[in-house]
Amino acid sequence: MFGHVTADFYINVMYGPEDITADEMVTVNQGKTVSIECTASGNPPPTITWTRGAATYNSTSTPLASSVGVAHLVVEEARWRDTGVYLCHAANKVNQPPPATTKFIVTQPATEVEGGEGGQGSWASVGGNGRLVCHVRAAPPPSFQWVRASGEVVKMSEKYIIHRPRLQDGLVEWASVLEVRDVTQRDYGEYLCAARNQLGSTSVSRTLGPPTRPHPPLNLTVSNASSGSITLSWAPNYAGGLPRGYSVRYRAAGSTLYQVVEVSGGASQGVTVHGLSPGTQYLFTVPGTQPTRTLIVRDAADRSHYSR
Structure with missing residues (x-):
């Protein structure tokens, strides 16, 4: 069974x-x-x-x-x-x-966002195009109006292009961009960006000015030295506008003949110079900076050293 x-x-x-x-x-x-x-x-x-x-x-x-x-x-x-x-x-x-x-x-009234793109203003050459940016924080979304310091309301035209406000962070930070076409001397000056929503308003000042001479970079230092080459470093200085680039001048001690290395891009922060002779003292400078850096490039068996 x-x-x-x-x-x-x-x-x-x-x-x-x-x-x-x-x-x-x-x-x-x-x-x-x-x-x-x-x-x-x-x-x-x-x-x-x-x-x-x-x-x-x-x-x-x-x-x-x-x-x-x-x-x-x-x-x-x-x-x-x-x-x-x-x-x-x-x-x-x-x-x-x-x-x-x-x-x-x-929800919050319109208030200025500090340190946003555009800073306190922008520059443009005569005949060029200027660009001013206004950043605010607001919820509900704000409306924008640009006004000259004289009280003249800026309106869309061949001269002025006011871009549609765009949400920057996906939350509450908004930006309005004003483009000034074919800049003349009359266009230079202060522009006020008025932003408002149902809870409040703010006014942000932006200045359009002519280009200024770029300021020299800051904190020129020798960050590395080896046999036959050195690396210079600096901090860009945008106070006078964005430079097109930098010219690094150097010469051997006792010589009056400078050689020049061109560095493109105003945001560049350094350059490496090759082809130096071991055992030779060199003087380096980026025009406008102080002090001039002096260094000795030694052979590969000995450590290179430099003054700061």
Whole structure:
């Protein structure tokens, strides 16, 4: 006689976090409190963690909220500094997929963004084209108007091109660009960029001026020396505008004949000069810098040295 056996099996299939869900964008008025939910499935149930993304104000990898299966990010009495990208991470012992992102925007009046592109203004030659850039932070989006210091409102024309405002950071930083075509002496001067939304306004001053003589670079140093070559380094100086490049002059001690190495690009920060004679003292300078650097290039068996 044959018997039979009955057995029950429980199969536990483990898998990483799936369906990480959080609002793509949340907008809140200043002073209000808001809770943002993030959920995910998985086996075992994943741990959900909120952090603040990099490249935003007060970015941090420190957990802001954490729980299993679902986590709520609570922002109390929201301020403009809370604006940013927040990341919802879901992880278990199987996997940790890329986080979900939430853009969190706190409404705010138009205010100037310090240190943005364009600085305090720009320069252009007569007959050339000038470009002025105005950066502000605002939510809701701002409207822009450019005005001459005389009170003349700048309007779209063959002379003036006002570009459509563009969102710089995907959140609240906006830029307006004014192009001045075929510049004349009359076009030089101060321009005011007025930006406003429903919560407030600001006025940013930009100056269009003629080109100035570029300033010499700063901190000329010898960063490396070897048999037959040396490397000079410097810090570009944009105070007088962007130079087209640099001329490095050098001569052997006792000689009056200078040789010149041309370095293209005003953002260049150094150059290596080859073909120097070991055991010879050289004097180097980038016109306009002080002091002149003096060095001795020795043979390969001896270390090169230089004065600073």
